[in-house]
Amino acid sequence: MTTVKKFINSILKLIFPVECLNCGRENYYLCDNCLKKILVQPTLAPFDHPLTHLDGVLTATNYHENLIAQTIHYFKFRFIQALAEPLAGLLIDFVKKIDFDLKNSLVIPVPLNKKRLLERGFNQSYLLAKIFAEHFNLPLSAEIVSRSRNTPHQVGLNQKQRRLNINNAFTLNLPEAVRNKNIILIDDVVTTGATLEEIAKLIKTAGAKTVHGLTVAKD
Template sequence: MKFGPLNTQWVLKIQRALFDLIFPSQCKICGGVLGAAKWVCKGCLGNTRFISPPYCDCCGIPLSPLFLEVERPLCKECQSRPMYFREARAVALYKGVMRECIHLFKYEKKEALSKPLGELMIESMNDYWGGKSFDLIISVPLHPARKRERGFNQAELLARAIKEHLALPLDIHSLRRIKPTTSQTTLNRRERLQNVKGAFQAKDKSAFFKKKILLIDDLFTTGATIDECSRIMIEAGAQEVYALTLARTV
């Protein structure tokens, strides 16, 4: 039997696994003591970069300090194209510790991170929308093939962690992804909009009727996915859609 050269990804995986065996209780980011936390310590999670005003009232993108005095500041994008969601907000920018956390969570399958990350989202919700009430939590669905491949839907895990803190139902069946969209990372805004068009479907329209929806995902990039999900739900009769993600790009 012949063996080819070891795939470098596998070498990295094996190294990581050994590291975890030898140092099971070290923070994956700072190497410090974990305590009761898993994978990432409380200090590092607290150091994720939070978003402070001024930001776009619609999509939540940080704006220049000049907008501080404006009552309802809107970015150029949201001024030129009305969005189906009412407001989209993120806990932090997609950089530094938050970016590392999302990578650990999503690609290294550290699913236990959904709990502390979900808690950060709850804190953010209180800051952004304290006092606002919702009827239903919806997580952005993955295509079944993609979910099988990854083993879990990161948005759904976050939504489950959030649900534990809010007395709200979570519906993971009524919004479906029917088109396995290709990876969006290399696409520009226009291509992303095209890419997600027709990707989602309301399986049960009545589930959304007159509901105030809290839509959960891990990442907001151009907002194409969040907006397309919102469109489906609004066209199915939803009253309003508010979206919350862990991070957003700028």
């Protein structure tokens, strides 16, 4: 590195220090020690309503654990894309732990609406899905499902309102791509499962064999 570059880097580090969001260790957004503190718990997320189209929702961790909530917050709202790596690592660990059968699987990230994609600059679910699919050498497609309309935030809505809010919000662009496939729908957090259910409805109708939601955390 040239002296000038070194100088610029040290200035940048002073202004935007890269440090672990939990312990402050330098050069990591979330260091390995802190990542290990996040418990990967192989549990099926309990939902207060039956899942009709989904064959199951698999969640790696609990959103009520402080460190995971904080990490996801930095990832989504402070736009630290580098956190996709440790967060996707939790998904990978989890799937290995429960020995989930990934044969004939196709990975689809939950699409973000255009407005939010412009605000954030990236789709967090896509980043997670990409690392996950590459790790297991699975096909991934972000083109199969898209958002057909912008929906207001789901925060603060009850189960019924969430269903109505998300109703017909998605379009299946390539129905033939999901036929006879086991679909893994990836998102960062699941709350009531209304979004995953809505997408699963489309995919199942088009002839997918199974549809599972897979998320980093359950809120």
